[in-house]
Amino acid sequence: MSPAPSLSVVGLGADGWDGLPAGSRQALREAEVLIGGARQLALLPGECAGERVAWPSPLRPAVPGLLAAYAGRRICVLASGDPMFYGIGRTLNEVLGAPSLRVLPHPSSVSYACARLGWPVEETEVVTLVGRPAESLAGALYDGRRLLVLSAGAGTPAEVAGLLRARGFGPTRMRILEQLGGERERVSEGVAATWDRMPEADPLNVIALDCLREPDAPRLSLVPGLPDSAYEHDGQLTKRHIRAATLAALAPAPGELLWDVGGGSGSIAIEWLRAHRSCRAVSVERDAVRAERIGRNARSLGVPGLRVVTGPAPAALEGLPVPDAVFIGGGLTAPGLLDACWEALPPGGRIVANTVTLESEALLADRYRKHGGDLVRLAVAHAVPVGGFTGWRQAMPVTQWAAVKPSGEP
Structure with a gap:
């Protein structure tokens, strides 16, 4: 018989406490230690009385030591959306193993974005730029392709627009979906070629791209044998x-x-x-x-x-x-x-x-x-x-x- 999980991981959306189901709320109320980002911890009400600990930076090397420091206490880790989708759940699984985790997911930003755009989730390619260089996106650019880009912050849309222009995808339609699921949810739209005229986005954003290649831009194939x-x-x-x-x-x-x-x-x-x-x-x-x-x-x-x-x-x-x-x-x-x-x-x-x-x-x-x-x-x-x-x-x-x-x- 597998041991009972020693740590809960709760997914949290932009809607904060109001968007959480009963099980997630209960785990947060019962926790003796609450670990998460400063933004996530600020969304919790006073009835979550556990000690609040903000993640240090860089995060990944600090995880084993931080968990060891609070061993024996009921720990609840906060995550953005689905903890197992480009989230802290992967790191915790690598450190502790799946039997030690109780994961309570929230809808991911991708699920919200696809719901707003009318894009089937299973047909939508996702590229994350969180902790990764913008050049990671270049390999996914194909004419007519729909992409969702997970932003690293407020400056990511402008960085993506610059990369699109440099790769011959200036006509690409860009939509920035901010604060998905929250009261301040907003969508702004433009094209990569003129994106520098747009205001800076909210730090919590996802970028939707309808890729459009310029006629004279190099065509790069999926199969080996590039020009x-x-x-x-x-x-x-x-x-x-x-x-x-x-x-x-x-x-x-x-x-x-x-x-x-x-x-x-x-x-x-x-x-x-x-x-x-x-x-x-x-x-x-x-x-x-x-x-x-x-x-x-x-x-x-x-x-x-x-x-x-x-x-x-x-x-x-x-x-x-x-x-x-x-x-x-x-x-x-x-x-x-x-x-x-x-x-x-x-x-x-x-x-x-x-x-x-x-x-x-x-x-x-x-x-x-x-x-x-x-x-x-x-x-x-x-x-x-x-x-x-x-x-x-x-x-x-x-x-x-x-x-x-x-x-x-x-």
């Missing part, structure tokens, strides 16, 4: 058609981690991350200038969470978390690199390596004999003018080795 022009590079770039084939061989799946060794411009890691919001990647690049460029490309293409490690491989791989897949796009002849990457993979992990040189090709042929997998040569030709006619210009062929580590290997 080469989408990247800032110095020539060290896995070109579009080879990149699409490489991502197909790497086969990203939700939650998986990629090592991109010899990152160059970061294109493989970036498109791995764009495959799913929960994918993770580390790009290893020995050249500091290129490493900085990888970071800029990642932010520009909506995946600012890409981790960039500057240093030569295999030494720079030391201490990295275990990968689900490894791509080697440069430095194959570095002593021990191929073996280090193979050994780092768990059973079932994938490795893909590309090269255009005979010396590196010999190494891949050797690993193909040793470990199996697929050894292929990829060739792409582009039509170019030849006098008054048109002919083919062949790019350098790329040799690619792709393999899966068998379960029998450690």
Whole structure:
């Protein structure tokens, strides 16, 4: 039998005490310690007599110590809306475990926003900018797409409008829904192109976007193989058609981690991350200038969470978390690199390596004999003018080795 929960988590809306059901009110009345943000604590009436404790900043590192300080007392933590939707409930679950929590949710700001807009919740994509850079939104921008953006504060709408203009989405309709569910609920509307003329929003707001792309803005696809022009590079770039084939061989799946060794411009890691919001990647690049460029490309293409490690491989791989897949796009002849990457993979992990040189090709042929997998040569030709006619210009062929580590290997 599971132990009784030792901590209650109560979701609270902009309507405060009046919007709470009986069970949530009872938990707050009975609590000996009330923990929450200053705004949330101020919404509670005097009949909630427990000691009031405001969250410190930064919040996440302080949670274990704060809970330990009040151990043995009835604790109630206040959350905005649904505690398990981008809320404190996730952190508390990681610290204490689900059996120790009693979660009493309130309608989330997303539920309120969709109700006001007439948008089906299950068809509405949500991007949070709470504690995240605005560039996180860039990867979700597609023509005709509806998005809800969880704001970090009063300045977020203007920041979002600036990003939309920079990405060619200036015509996008923006609606700011403030204080949802409360007495001061309000909706303001405009377009990203002229948003700087709008007054500042209430700090408690959600942004609704009807995305509209300018006709001449770059079109970025959901599938791998973005245009080469989408990247800032110095020539060290896995070109579009080879990149699409490489991502197909790497086969990203939700939650998986990629090592991109010899990152160059970061294109493989970036498109791995764009495959799913929960994918993770580390790009290893020995050249500091290129490493900085990888970071800029990642932010520009909506995946600012890409981790960039500057240093030569295999030494720079030391201490990295275990990968689900490894791509080697440069430095194959570095002593021990191929073996280090193979050994780092768990059973079932994938490795893909590309090269255009005979010396590196010999190494891949050797690993193909040793470990199996697929050894292929990829060739792409582009039509170019030849006098008054048109002919083919062949790019350098790329040799690619792709393999899966068998379960029998450690």
